[in-house]
Amino acid sequence: MSARTFEEHPHQAAGTPGDVLIVxxxxxxxxxxxALSDVSLTIEPGKVHALIxxxxxxxSTLGKIISGVxxxxxxSLTLGGRPLDLRSPREAIAxxxxxxxxxxxxxxxxxxxxxxxxxxxVATAGFVRRRETRRRFRDLAQHAGFDLSPxxxxxxxxxADQQKVEIMRALSRNASIVVMDEPSAALSGRxxxxxxxxxxxxxxxxxxxxxxxxxxxxxxxxxDTITTLRDGHLVRTVEAAGATEESLIEGMLGRSLSSAFPxxxxxxxAAPIALEVENxxxxxxxxxxxxxxxxxxxxxxGLVGAGRSELARAxxxxxxxxxxxxxxxxxxxxxxxxxxxxxxxxxxxPESRKEMGLLMGRSVRENISLSRLDLVSRFGWIAxxxxxxxxxxxxxxxxxxxxxxxxxxxxxxxxxxxxLLFARSMMCSPSVLIADxxxxxxxxxxxxxxxxxxxxxxxxxxxxxxxxSEIEEVLGLAHRTLVMRHGRFTADLSxxxxxEQAVLAAAFAETSAS
Amino acid sequence: xxxQTTEHIDVLDEVPGGLGSGASRLMNSWRTAGIAIPFLxxxxxxxxxxxxxxxxxxxxxxxxxxxxxxxIAAAGTLVLVAGGxxxxxxxxxxxxxxxxGEIAAHHSPVLAIGAAILVGLFVGLVNGLIVTxxxxxxxxxxxxMSFVIGGLAVKVSGGNLIVLxxxxxxxxxxxxxxxxxxxxxxxxxxxxxxxxxxxSRTTFGRFVFASGGNAEAxxxxxxxxxxxxxxxxxxxxxxxxxxxxIDISRLLSAQAGSGGNALAFTVLAGxxxxxxxxxxxxxxxxxxxxxxxxxxxxxxxxxxxxVDPLYQQIxxxxxxxIAVGLDxxxxxxxx
Numbered sequence: 001m002s003a004r005t006f007e008e009h010p011h012q013a014a015g016t017p018g019d020v021l022i023v024x025x026x027x028x029x030x031x032x033x034x035a036l037s038d039v040s041l042t043i044e045p046g047k048v049h050a051l052i053x054x055x056x057x058x059x060s061t062l063g064k065i066i067s068g069v070x071x072x073x074x075x076s077l078t079l080g081g082r083p084l085d086l087r088s089p090r091e092a093i094a095x096x097x098x099x100x101x102x103x104x105x106x107x108x109x110x111x112x113x114x115x116x117x118x119x120x121x122v123a124t125a126g127f128v129r130r131r132e133t134r135r136r137f138r139d140l141a142q143h144a145g146f147d148l149s150p151x152x153x154x155x156x157x158x159x160a161d162q163q164k165v166e167i168m169r170a171l172s173r174n175a176s177i178v179v180m181d182e183p184s185a186a187l188s189g190r191x192x193x194x195x196x197x198x199x200x201x202x203x204x205x206x207x208x209x210x211x212x213x214x215x216x217x218x219x220x221x222x223x224d225t226i227t228t229l230r231d232g233h234l235v236r237t238v239e240a241a242g243a244t245e246e247s248l249i250e251g252m253l254g255r256s257l258s259s260a261f262p263x264x265x266x267x268x269x270a271a272p273i274a275l276e277v278e279n280x281x282x283x284x285x286x287x288x289x290x291x292x293x294x295x296x297x298x299x300x301x302g303l304v305g306a307g308r309s310e311l312a313r314a315x316x317x318x319x320x321x322x323x324x325x326x327x328x329x330x331x332x333x334x335x336x337x338x339x340x341x342x343x344x345x346x347x348x349x350p351e352s353r354k355e356m357g358l359l360m361g362r363s364v365r366e367n368i369s370l371s372r373l374d375l376v377s378r379f380g381w382i383a384x385x386x387x388x389x390x391x392x393x394x395x396x397x398x399x400x401x402x403x404x405x406x407x408x409x410x411x412x413x414x415x416x417x418x419x420l421l422f423a424r425s426m427m428c429s430p431s432v433l434i435a436d437x438x439x440x441x442x443x444x445x446x447x448x449x450x451x452x453x454x455x456x457x458x459x460x461x462x463x464x465x466x467x468x469s470e471i472e473e474v475l476g477l478a479h480r481t482l483v484m485r486h487g488r489f490t491a492d493l494s495x496x497x498x499x500e501q502a503v504l505a506a507a508f509a510e511t512s513a514s
Numbered sequence: 515x516x517x518q519t520t521e522h523i524d525v526l527d528e529v530p531g532g533l534g535s536g537a538s539r540l541m542n543s544w545r546t547a548g549i550a551i552p553f554l555x556x557x558x559x560x561x562x563x564x565x566x567x568x569x570x571x572x573x574x575x576x577x578x579x580x581x582x583x584x585x586i587a588a589a590g591t592l593v594l595v596a597g598g599x600x601x602x603x604x605x606x607x608x609x610x611x612x613x614x615g616e617i618a619a620h621h622s623p624v625l626a627i628g629a630a631i632l633v634g635l636f637v638g639l640v641n642g643l644i645v646t647x648x649x650x651x652x653x654x655x656x657x658x659m660s661f662v663i664g665g666l667a668v669k670v671s672g673g674n675l676i677v678l679x680x681x682x683x684x685x686x687x688x689x690x691x692x693x694x695x696x697x698x699x700x701x702x703x704x705x706x707x708x709x710x711x712x713x714s715r716t717t718f719g720r721f722v723f724a725s726g727g728n729a730e731a732x733x734x735x736x737x738x739x740x741x742x743x744x745x746x747x748x749x750x751x752x753x754x755x756x757x758x759x760i761d762i763s764r765l766l767s768a769q770a771g772s773g774g775n776a777l778a779f780t781v782l783a784g785x786x787x788x789x790x791x792x793x794x795x796x797x798x799x800x801x802x803x804x805x806x807x808x809x810x811x812x813x814x815x816x817x818x819x820x821v822d823p824l825y826q827q828i829x830x831x832x833x834x835x836i837a838v839g840l841d842x843x844x845x846x847x848x849x
Contacts, residue, residue: 337738338736339737350734359731361795362727370735380716381716424735
């Protein structure tokens with residue numbers, strides 16, 4: 001990148017604002033699972049183009065293809081009539097395509113100005129020209145209407161201000177296309193307003209803005225064009241003027257049921273209470289209360305970032321709890337360690353088996369018996385025979401397929417790895433199981449096996465909480481569904497009220513300004 | 515951009531049948547048998563090229579000299595497998611020798627031995643608590659502690675060399691002969707076997723592997739990772755104390771500066787050459803033992819063959835680099 005900035009060359013041509021980006025027939029598969037199938041759209045300069053859809057609909061994948069993070073398997077991109085073959089975010093930036101990701105890419109130890117001009121420093125013979133940098137920064141800030149000190153350490157800024165730094169970086173590079181992935185997710189009401197103004201001004205200046213957002217009202221307010229995705233397919237692209245929240249939700253709905261669910265055996269409504277959560281407050285969780293009965297499968301739905309996993313970890317006592325009570329089988333769950341929770345009969349299958357669940361380099365056997373080695377040992381000495389017998393029994397119950405139990409966990413397929421975690425949980429014979437995203441990255445066959453396991457465990461009297469981003473999974477398994485948004489429950493659905501429409505409406509409920 | 519890069523790696527990871535699955539299987543077998551093969555080759559080579567090498571005296575001598583290193587490396591393996599590192603063992607060894615030496619000079623041998631080991635255990639406990647409670651990087655903690663302990667050792671001994679009389683019962687501690695093998699070697703054997711079984715056959719050992727392999731997963735599975743790490747560090751300190759007291763009994767002298775960083779690095783080299791992963795979660799005590807002896811054989815061979823001792827360091831450095839390189843290569847393959 002050269003040190004050109006837009007204030008000197010308002011209509012610079014490196015990535016000329018004014019070029020049309022055409023996405024033609026783009027497909028992408030991850031490990032055989034299609035994430036995006038034959039998607040085509042046209043992104044016009046001077047307009048805000050929103051991408052909406054459920055979790056996993058493919059909107060972020062599409063955003064990443066446009067910003068060069070992911071290369072498509074099929075299809076092509078053209079910018080201003082010229083084919084665009086992006087191999088890295090860096091190449092995208094060189095073409096004037098700037099991404100403002102959910103996770104901000106600032107260097108906390110550098111100043112605001114240094115961050116803005118990162119990679120495009122105003123320099124003479126390798127020396128950064130500080131005064132010139134600051135002069136340009138002031139012009140840029142004034143133009144954008146931001147009030148940021150160039151010398152502040154970027155790491156000390158609020159998330160919103162850090163986002164401004166990223167936006168200024170985009171502005172300074174004369175972006176022709178700005179991709180924003182959930183830009184307002186971390187912002188307060190007033191900051192969101194400011195962001196909206198910036199998005200509008202970017203469009204006025206002739207840039208195209210690709211806005212990926214969960215906030216339908218935001219999408220309707222800001223965009224000119226809205227594209228709805230579902231299961232990696234493009235449902236439709238419409239003019240925002242003619243769309244309503246209802247019509248958008250309707251477009252996101254209507255997935256085909258890709259895997260059948262076991263028949264539900266509803267729990268006895270008078271069954272003893274297995275778990276009771278009262279006014280629980282923790283980071284990301286605001287005042288949650290609910291009751292789980294023995295044999296009940298409770299679904300927790302919500303968008304990514306709604307606080308579902310945070311709730312799970314707060315109940316499991318893995319996260320700091322600021323207030324509230326968790327009662328397990330009638331008595332308070334004290335202590336601050338998963339160790340205690342497991343001993344009391346509460347088990348968590350975490351959302352990411354690779355990072356939080358398994359010891360990938362250790363054997364199937366060791367992974368399964370880890371939580372309850374006391375059952376197969378005496379005075380700390382592991383009885384190898386008893387361990388093998390117990391593990392093979394559990395492997396049979398959870399239908400883990402592995403050539404032998406000495407195989408490292410990493411050699412197993414995703415589905416079998418997930419079953420290892422179920423086998424481990426079963427060995428704990430808990431009274432309550434929390435399964436966070438139990439079928440993420442699992443093939444269809446294993447999915448069904450895991451559903452059967454969950455239903456079986458519930459029938460054996462366990463209370464089960466299933467957290468999932470796949471609405472159909474929650475609906476297919478749960479006897480009752482709680483919908484979360486911004487750390488709170490926004491709906492408690494059961495029986496005929498429990499449908500995709502109601503879940504989505506509650507998940508997208510507009511409380512963003514609160 | 516970090517986020518984007520990781521995403522990208524994830525995507526690549528999804529592609530089945532990555533490169534070199536055969537190579538990683540080879541790597542796995544290197545991990546299990548690994549160091550044994552070069553060790554045997556070196557052993558046979560030395561037996562052929564050097565007359566005095568295969569003599570029982572020479573072999574027992576090697577073991578006797580390596581007693582302290584073997585003990586410390588065995589416990590250090592536990593620390594490394596649990597995801598920590600202990601660079602303070604050299605200094606702890608020094609402190610244990612002067613404390614043990616001072617006491618042995620005036621009081622009963624039992625008291626001296628007990629005190630030296632207790633000092634070591636205490637230093638290890640402090641290391642473990644700093645690393646887990648204050649969450650300070652183990653490398654920095656133990657490096658800093660080695661300065662503190664080194665200073666303390668000089669304070670205890672007044673900077674003097676402590677010399678003990680060969681007539682005391684203390685001398686027998688490491689030098690009593692049983693089946694023509696000195697007790698130092700027997701003690702080392704027992705200690706190494708106990709720690710080896712502790713790591714490979716007990717619940718504690720499993721928790722050690724889990725803590726180093728994936729601390730987050732271990733914690734969520736109910737393993738008290740901090741407790742496990744504190745115990746591992748304490749054992750490492752205790753082993754340094756034991757090593758120290760074995761050596762003062764063997765050599766009948768104690769000095770604050772003995773051991774030091776050279777010992778800490780020799781121990782670490784032995785562990786890593788033995789194929790224990792520097793990143794934790796992999797390793798075994800018996801392979802560490804062979805790693806330590808492998809390094810000792812190189813030294814012994816260089817002595818016996820009359821090669822300039824200068825080469826010993828160079829060879830050791832190169833071997834260490836190869837071992838660490840293989841380890842990190844294997845881990846990258848796996849990702």
